[in-house]
Amino acid sequence: MLATADALGRLLDAARQVDGRERVDTLDAGNRVLAADVTSPLDVPPMHTSSMDGYAVRAADLAGASEGAPVVLAVSQRIPAGHAAAPLAAGTAARIFTGATVPPGADAVVMQEMAQVSDDGRVAFAQPPTAGEWITRQGADIRRDSVILPAGTRLTPQALGLAASVGCAQLDVVRAVRVAIFFTGDELRMPGEPLEPGAIYNSNRFTLRALLAKLGCEVTDLGIVPDRLDATRETLRRAASEHDLILTCGGVSVGEEDHVKPAVEAEGRISMWQIAMKPGKPLAFGAVRRGDQGSEAFFIGLPGNPVSSFCTFLLFVRPFLLRLAGVKHVTPRVYSMRADFSQKKGDRRNEFLRARVNESGGLDLFENQSSAVMTSTVWGDGLIDNPPNHAISVGEIVRFIPFSELTR
16 A cells, blocks of 8 residues: 555656646636736836825925924815825825825825814824825835736635736636546435435535535536446546546445446556555546547546545545646645544554644544544544554644645
């Protein structure tokens, strides 16, 4: 069995960004991956702006202001956000609002709470401002011609906002990764169907489809395939023709009814099988030939137990798909956290334990770590990455990977 780090390394070494790009509206580009750098055509902000409601002034005009001898200035103009500003006449102040253009000649803004307006409309200032006070300088956020989003960036909501802030109405993105998915098992039924003795509902279909959707994949769901070698081989051939990755769930173990591995070996190749991890040992990786095209579609076979398929998707399929999409940095952040539980005996495999952050900032362990207990993935906040043969003591610092890092 391969160590988890070695297995992930093999997958990522094999992954290559898919060919093709498209131009999409920025409003519709969420979760897509940039195919080209985004360079700003302008400074942001494009002019000096006020960061407060108040009065734009020349600092020199208020140099002698004090509580006992305030300086009184006439208001020469009013500048709301979005309106042009005339040059500020010496010895006057401009009423200004947050985000408005600072008038030429002004070099400070006094917040309105620090000014006293008289009945005749003039304004008294009881202390001198510092030059530059409450002014956001032109280009303080972004400089013209700078790269604000490099190619390979996955477009989060805040990245879309950043692109829009420099006027990008459309973005060049890598085409969506095409994934074919199917499930094996004569026992599988869909919710809404009768559940005969020995049958179970296909929860994996819902979990994996939702995870693929979050990654922005173009998904073809080929449904439930009968537990037969010929049916499995035919589905693999059909899936390979137009997809970058074939993802299966179930049937990758060594039982007489597990046909996925021999089917892939007949239609392509298996280059990795079985990982020293718990849950999720029977994970397969390889490729399926595309008929007479002389090319291959990648293949990943997930185990059928729901927690096993969930964890192996998060830890292996997700980074593999991100790398196919052109994302450079695919490693989730890992946090050092305190275990508020003990586990007297470690497993010979690398364990991924479902745990939850408690009110004191430590980690509690779900009591049943079986690979069939999907409840643990809803109860938990993430996975403890526990090395092989390692018992955990109360108060020990462990490696914790939040689900928020693995499902975005």
